[in-house]
Amino acid sequence: MKLSKRKARVLSSAIQDWENNALITPEQAKQLRRSYQIVGFDWRLLAVYSFWIAITCLIIAVGVLLADDYLLALLAQIIDTPASVLALLSAGIAAACYIIGTRRRDKYPEKNISNEATFFFGVFMTAVTVAFLRETSGIAHRYDALLLLLLTLVYGVLGIRLSSILIWLFALISFGAWEMVQTYELASPEGYFLGMNQALRFVFVGIAVLAVSRYTERRADYQYLSEPTLFVGLLYLLSTLWLLSIFGNYADATEWADVPQFHLLPWSILAGLVCLGVIYLGIRFDNPLCRSFGITFLLINLYTRYFEYFWESMHKTIFFAILALSFWVLGTKAEKLWQLGRQLQSESQKH
Numbered sequence: 001m002k003l004s005k006r007k008a009r010v011l012s013s014a015i016q017d018w019e020n021n022a023l024i025t026p027e028q029a030k031q032l033r034r035s036y037q038i039v040g041f042d043w044r045l046l047a048v049y050s051f052w053i054a055i056t057c058l059i060i061a062v063g064v065l066l067a068d069d070y071l072l073a074l075l076a077q078i079i080d081t082p083a084s085v086l087a088l089l090s091a092g093i094a095a096a097c098y099i100i101g102t103r104r105r106d107k108y109p110e111k112n113i114s115n116e117a118t119f120f121f122g123v124f125m126t127a128v129t130v131a132f133l134r135e136t137s138g139i140a141h142r143y144d145a146l147l148l149l150l151l152t153l154v155y156g157v158l159g160i161r162l163s164s165i166l167i168w169l170f171a172l173i174s175f176g177a178w179e180m181v182q183t184y185e186l187a188s189p190e191g192y193f194l195g196m197n198q199a200l201r202f203v204f205v206g207i208a209v210l211a212v213s214r215y216t217e218r219r220a221d222y223q224y225l226s227e228p229t230l231f232v233g234l235l236y237l238l239s240t241l242w243l244l245s246i247f248g249n250y251a252d253a254t255e256w257a258d259v260p261q262f263h264l265l266p267w268s269i270l271a272g273l274v275c276l277g278v279i280y281l282g283i284r285f286d287n288p289l290c291r292s293f294g295i296t297f298l299l300i301n302l303y304t305r306y307f308e309y310f311w312e313s314m315h316k317t318i319f320f321a322i323l324a325l326s327f328w329v330l331g332t333k334a335e336k337l338w339q340l341g342r343q344l345q346s347e348s349q350k351h
Contacts, residue, residue: 001036008038087132097122148178172232191251206237238297241271
């Protein structure tokens with residue numbers, strides 16, 4: 001095996017621990033140490049960065065194209081082509097990207113990064129297709145929400161059919177965008193829909209995505225989508241609850257500015273309780289993603305409340321001293337938990 005220095009240190013430490021506890025013989029330990037090789041450079045990480053840089057450079061190239069007068073004039077001639085024709089052309093390019101990506105994955109399954117990068121160009125051209133559809137005379141900006149729903153369905157079907165987590169993630173992102181646009185179009189002039197502002201409405205998007213995650217977890221053929229769906233669902237739900245703890249159910253900034261901060265305390269308590277619930281589920285079902293999200297957003301909520309209630313009323317020296325002390329205590333507790341975990345692991349290996 002070819003391992004990075006970090007992974008090799010972990011493996012070497014494990015082999016040494018097994019040898020010290022007589023779980024393996026010295027000959028076996030020696031054989032295990034000869035079974036891997038340390039590589040001095042992480043080529044996989046370089047590949048990931050290279051493909052993202054390539055995509056970024058492509059976007060920059062498009063921006064430079066739009067800034068050049070001669071090329072812009074040439075592009076204007078091309079744009080004279082009906083939007084429906086451009087939509088068909090971009091749809092053909094998107095289909096070609098998906099086909100090439102699928103064939104590459106079948107032929108080179110180990111080249112996961114470049115295969116997913118190929119799918120990304122298909123995702124991009126699919127969005128371009130919908131953008132051109134938006135410009136056709138039959139639609140002409142009147143059905144933005146419907147087009148986003150169409151984009152969500154296309155990404156969702158392709159993500160499942162092609163077994164691509166990347167495309168599936170864009171389906172979930174498009175779903176969130178569809179909800180925002182759809183409810184905005186149906187909202188009252190004050191910005192409320194069914195008595196809810198945009199942040200509160202988005203809470204239900206997070207709940208819906210979490211329900212999809214639960215469904216995919218129960219289906220053996222969709223389990224590979226469960227964790228990324230759970231990630232997006234937790235991100236949607238907890239980040240939106242955090243925003244509600246700051247802004248409450250107010251759609252007007254002027255109205256929100258006149259509200260005393262303690263009136264928003266129920267939203268802060270709700271956000272904290274949900275974080276505790278996510279942590280509990282993570283511990284009960286041994287789900288590190290739930291534990292990490294719950295702990296992270298619980299800390300974010302606690303420190304947000306600290307800044308809200310004490311930034312103006314407390315002397316800045318005392319403010320930052322308490323902040324430093326809290327982080328010191330947090331680090332100390334985390335260190336003790338880490339040491340306890342190592343001790344329990346060592347005892348379990350002895351038994």
